[in-house]
Amino acid sequence: MDRKRRQVLKSGGGVTLLTLVAAAGWLRPGDAAAQSWNKAAFDTKSMADTMKALGGGEPVQSKDIVFFQTPDIAENGAVVPVGIISNIPNTESIAVLIEKNPNMLAAVFDIPPGTEPSLSTRVKMGQSSNIYALVKADGKYFVAAKDVKVTLGGCGG
Amino acid sequence: MMRRREFLQGLVAAAVAGLPIDATRAAGDGRLYDPLRPFGNVGLLHITDCHAQLNPSRFREPSVNLGVGPARGKPPHLVGEALLKHFGIAPGTRTAHAFTHLDFERAARVYGAMGGFAHLSTLVKRLRSQRPGALLLDGGDSWQGSATSLWTRGQDMVDAAKLLGVDVMTGHWEFTYGARRVKEVVDGDFSGRIDFIAQNVRTADFSDPVFEPYVIKTINGIPVAIVGQAFPYTPIANPRYFVRDWTFGIQEESLQKAVDAARGKGAQAVVLLSHNGMDVDLKLASRVTGIDVILGGHTHDGVPQPSIVANRAGSTVVTNAGCNGKFIGVLDLEVGNGRVTDFRYQLLPVFADLLSEDAGMAALIARVRAPYATRLAEPLAVTDGLLYRRGNFNGTFDQLILDGLMREKNAEIAFSPGFRWGTTLLPGQTITREHLMEQTAITYPYVTASELTGQTIKTILEDVADNLFNPDPYYQQGGDMVRVGGMRYAIDPTASIGRRISRMELGGKAIDADKKYKVAGWAPVSDDAKAAGGEAIWDVIERYLRDQKTIKPPRLNLPKLAGVSGDPGIAAASP
Numbered sequence: 001m002d003r004k005r006r007q008v009l010k011s012g013g014g015v016t017l018l019t020l021v022a023a024a025g026w027l028r029p030g031d032a033a034a035q036s037w038n039k040a041a042f043d044t045k046s047m048a049d050t051m052k053a054l055g056g057g058e059p060v061q062s063k064d065i066v067f068f069q070t071p072d073i074a075e076n077g078a079v080v081p082v083g084i085i086s087n088i089p090n091t092e093s094i095a096v097l098i099e100k101n102p103n104m105l106a107a108v109f110d111i112p113p114g115t116e117p118s119l120s121t122r123v124k125m126g127q128s129s130n131i132y133a134l135v136k137a138d139g140k141y142f143v144a145a146k147d148v149k150v151t152l153g154g155c156g157g
Numbered sequence: 158m159m160r161r162r163e164f165l166q167g168l169v170a171a172a173v174a175g176l177p178i179d180a181t182r183a184a185g186d187g188r189l190y191d192p193l194r195p196f197g198n199v200g201l202l203h204i205t206d207c208h209a210q211l212n213p214s215r216f217r218e219p220s221v222n223l224g225v226g227p228a229r230g231k232p233p234h235l236v237g238e239a240l241l242k243h244f245g246i247a248p249g250t251r252t253a254h255a256f257t258h259l260d261f262e263r264a265a266r267v268y269g270a271m272g273g274f275a276h277l278s279t280l281v282k283r284l285r286s287q288r289p290g291a292l293l294l295d296g297g298d299s300w301q302g303s304a305t306s307l308w309t310r311g312q313d314m315v316d317a318a319k320l321l322g323v324d325v326m327t328g329h330w331e332f333t334y335g336a337r338r339v340k341e342v343v344d345g346d347f348s349g350r351i352d353f354i355a356q357n358v359r360t361a362d363f364s365d366p367v368f369e370p371y372v373i374k375t376i377n378g379i380p381v382a383i384v385g386q387a388f389p390y391t392p393i394a395n396p397r398y399f400v401r402d403w404t405f406g407i408q409e410e411s412l413q414k415a416v417d418a419a420r421g422k423g424a425q426a427v428v429l430l431s432h433n434g435m436d437v438d439l440k441l442a443s444r445v446t447g448i449d450v451i452l453g454g455h456t457h458d459g460v461p462q463p464s465i466v467a468n469r470a471g472s473t474v475v476t477n478a479g480c481n482g483k484f485i486g487v488l489d490l491e492v493g494n495g496r497v498t499d500f501r502y503q504l505l506p507v508f509a510d511l512l513s514e515d516a517g518m519a520a521l522i523a524r525v526r527a528p529y530a531t532r533l534a535e536p537l538a539v540t541d542g543l544l545y546r547r548g549n550f551n552g553t554f555d556q557l558i559l560d561g562l563m564r565e566k567n568a569e570i571a572f573s574p575g576f577r578w579g580t581t582l583l584p585g586q587t588i589t590r591e592h593l594m595e596q597t598a599i600t601y602p603y604v605t606a607s608e609l610t611g612q613t614i615k616t617i618l619e620d621v622a623d624n625l626f627n628p629d630p631y632y633q634q635g636g637d638m639v640r641v642g643g644m645r646y647a648i649d650p651t652a653s654i655g656r657r658i659s660r661m662e663l664g665g666k667a668i669d670a671d672k673k674y675k676v677a678g679w680a681p682v683s684d685d686a687k688a689a690g691g692e693a694i695w696d697v698i699e700r701y702l703r704d705q706k707t708i709k710p711p712r713l714n715l716p717k718l719a720g721v722s723g724d725p726g727i728a729a730a731s732p
Binding site for chain 2: 072149153
């Protein structure tokens with residue numbers, strides 16, 4: 001992410017998932033939604049509002065997006081393994097977002113045609129949070145979430 | 158399915174007539190280990206969480222063991238009379254004493270100490286002689302919990318396990334001796350003798366397996382797979398620096414692959430030797446297919462009969478075999494046409510005075526203890542009250558530790574971890590150094606004294622409470638609530654994180670979120686705490702005990718409970 005975008009994201013305390021995706025360049029200038037970009041989109045507080053402001057619908061909750069190798073409780077918040085597989089046909093990109101990180105967007109992977117839409121990465125988490133896997137396929141958006149706990153540790157068994 | 162009747166027959170004959178404890182003793186004695194007729198063609202014996210108790214000891218079962226969400230009131234979240242009623246065990250009997258806290262002091266004096274490897278060894282030999290080819294499985298937490306295990310880095314238990322004839326093992330506290338020590342034992346002492354298995358331990362860099370995920374053993378011509386599941390939250394519940402290069406977790410996908418691979422290689426029965434804890438095992442059994450039986454540990458639940466969990470391919474039997482060497486699980490499988498067709502399970506209490514000592518094991522125990530005899534026997538104080546640890550919120554031995562920490566470290570508040578191991582002492586007993594070590598023998602014993610804000614204290618309590626009471630078992634770590642000295646609080650286990658803890662008070666005044674308080678604690682898991690060092694907990698408490706000389710029955714600091722009235726996981730008139 002370039003510095004300008006980082007500043008934009010930091011200034012928008014209520015930034016939600018899809019405004020970030022727009023900011024990350026997922027919605028390029030040629031996209032209808034991006035063309036209608038305005039300040040309102042960055043001021044929205046929920047995913048629904050964001051999509052509305054972007055001129056699109058809410059991303060569809062999808063069971064065809066599967067997390068793997070992603071812990072329920074992180075062993076180390078500094079390196080949390082995340083694996084995502086999209087079983088949605090024509091998956092074009094997969095974004096990884098950490099709801100409660102100062103900058104939600106952790107990574108965007110472009111999936112070239114003919115590539116298996118499966119990724120494995122590591123993210124940093126400051127606190128317990130939902131991890132979102134956001135998939136763009138055939139120009140539509142799909143999402144799945146997994147709750148990952150970051151705990152103080154100790155006191156076991 | 159379970160032959161409960163058969164199991165209890167002979168145990169309860171006298172007791173059902175309402176005879177008091179003392180009168181039932183003779184009646185039950187001779188027959189306790191009689192109704193062990195083998196069944197089927199595959200025998201598996203299961204011990205777990207003995208916490209290095211080589212000699213017979215006492216262990217008071219909890220009077221508070223709450224289940225939340227769908228787990229409320231279901232095994233293992235039953236205590237006292239509710240547990241007896243659910244499993245059809247007559248009150249006032251030997252068996253009732255083994256499984257509950259009821260009338261503990263009196264029953265303990267009548268029925269004597271439980272477990273001990275020399276007595277256990279006699280029983281194992283008897284069970285094996287009835288079950289040719291039977292395997293002995295150890296679910297872990299065997300190398301930690303005593304002075305001699307700590308002082309020998311687990312070597313006393315490694316040698317005892319080999320002599321006992323353990324065939325397969327997995328682990329948890331074993332890892333707190335460090336990755337190198339575990340590998341040294343597994344590749345050295347255990348080589349060719351004991352298979353240490355864990356499908357859920359991998360290297361942090363390339364995700365390579367650290368141990369064999371499973372073994373296939375042929376019993377009476379039948380291939381049986383034992384899959385290993387180490388404690389998934391070892392690097393979180395215990396210091397990560399002991400296993401820095403390894404990663405754990407529940408790892409459902411790789412477990413399913415291991416089960417499928419074992420089946421593919423011809424296993425006709427698949428058993429998971431698990432250190433997940435019973436709540437995690439119950440959820441796992443509903444999601445992973447192809448496991449016939451989960452032989453479980455970690456949560457120290459002595460569950461007389463297993464739970465049977467349906468999943469999309471069939472069902473899985475889930476057991477938990479208690480702790481401290483009190484029990485041995487006896488699983489008999491009938492395997493025919495390539496699959497398990499029937500089974501029997503008994504969780505047998507090990508009463509030391511009903512079993513002669515095995516001479517070889519007794520000699521080994523005497524040998525490993527001899528160099529430390531004087532140190533172990535050192536008297537520190539005498540207790541006037543019953544000292545025990547287990548329970549969701551506090552135990553009298555933990556209260557003693559809290560009182561000692563506050564006194565010796567001049568702190569207004571103390572924390573003590575919610576460990577579930579630790580033996581029980583009866584009123585009038587001399588507290589020796591060995592007894593103190595049975596509550597404290599860990600490889601990160603540092604005592605800390607910190608200035609914490611009210612807000613931080615709240616965050617810590619909320620965090621630990623969620624590890625215990627999150628309604629999703631996969632987010633539970635299996636310990637009990639951190640014990641709190643000095644400060645009062647209220648807790649609603651059924652609430653969500655951030656909302657469980659309230660009414661925090663010190664000396665009648667509400668805790669101020671921004672004010673700093675001096676808090677003493679021990680067993681810190683962070684790298685910083687290790688670097689800072691600090692006195693060992695046993696030194697601090699030894700000083701306190703010597704100073705006190707006589708320990709009055711500790712007054713338990715218990716939180717005010719909300720949301721759990723009428724819960725069968727909490728005994729009526731009991732802490």
